[in-house]
Amino acid sequence: MATISSMANNTYTMLTMAQNNGLSMFGSNAAASAKSGDIWSNYGNSSAAASAMMSGISEVSSSKRELLASYDNAAKGFKAEFSSTMSDLSSSIKDMKKLDLNVGENAITQKTVTAEDGTTSQKTEYSKPMQAALDTIGKFVDNYNSAVDLLGEYSDVSKRISQLASVFGDTTARAENYAKIGLDVGKDGKLTINEEKLAKAIQDSPGRVENILGKDGLTGKAENHVSFAQGQEDKLFPSVDTMFGKQLKQASVYSGSSLLQLHSIATMGNFVNMMF
Secondary structure, eight states, rough: OOHHHHHHHHHHHHHHHHHHHHHHHSSSHHHHHTTTHHHHHHHHHHHHHHHHHHHHHHHHHHHHHHHHHHHHHHHHHHHHHHHHHHHHHHHHHHHHHHHOOOOOTEEEEEEEEEOOSOOOEEEEOOOHHHHHHHHHHHHHHHHHHHHHHHHHTTTTOOOHHHHHHHHHGGGGGGHHHHHTTOOOOOTTSSSEEEEHHHHHHHHHHHHHHHHHHHHHHHHHHHHHHHHHHTTTHHHHHOOHHHHHHHHHHHHHHHHHHHHHHHHHHHHHHHHHHHOO
């Protein structure tokens, strides 16, 4: 978006230059020169002004086309990424709603591992049900974080995207609850899993984990967030007119059919000044 904003500024600067060049063609210089009798000097000055104006207009037109193309690509890119991100998160939500947290009492075991030098260490091992639960939660957290990243990256594009970024970042309001079961919340609302703490919480208090992460907890909230976001999808990325209306309207005046009319009128005016 920084590139698009820069292009918009360049377009606006060039159309301003074109305006100034256009005004110089109608200014007092040509008339003053004609009255003094220096007709050919007047013609040369007017021709130079017309040439400068045409050059400026050409740059405005080219810059406008680049701006529109770049903005269109940015909008398409966002929509594609938004659709994919929400789809992945929706899939994870479905898996979370089917998740069975009753993994049994011996879902976590410690195994002694002996290294080549004879030293020993303890390695934590999980049962298949426990590992499946951890994997499902881990995938859900990854996809939720992707949504937070995407909306945060584009939050300056429109108020709607900014509002959605705040909605998905509401995990910070419940950071203490999530931390109790091994999910740490960053300032941006993204989640980080403490696997050892989460596994212990699942084994010791599956009901508590369900309340915090299940359909009445984070999973349910995420589902509501996705539903709300998808309902806003067509309105999230503003139209070109909304984003760059003033610059594009002025650029269109100086790069559309009115350009030829303006140029021909100015040229005729110069010849009139030369003759009288």
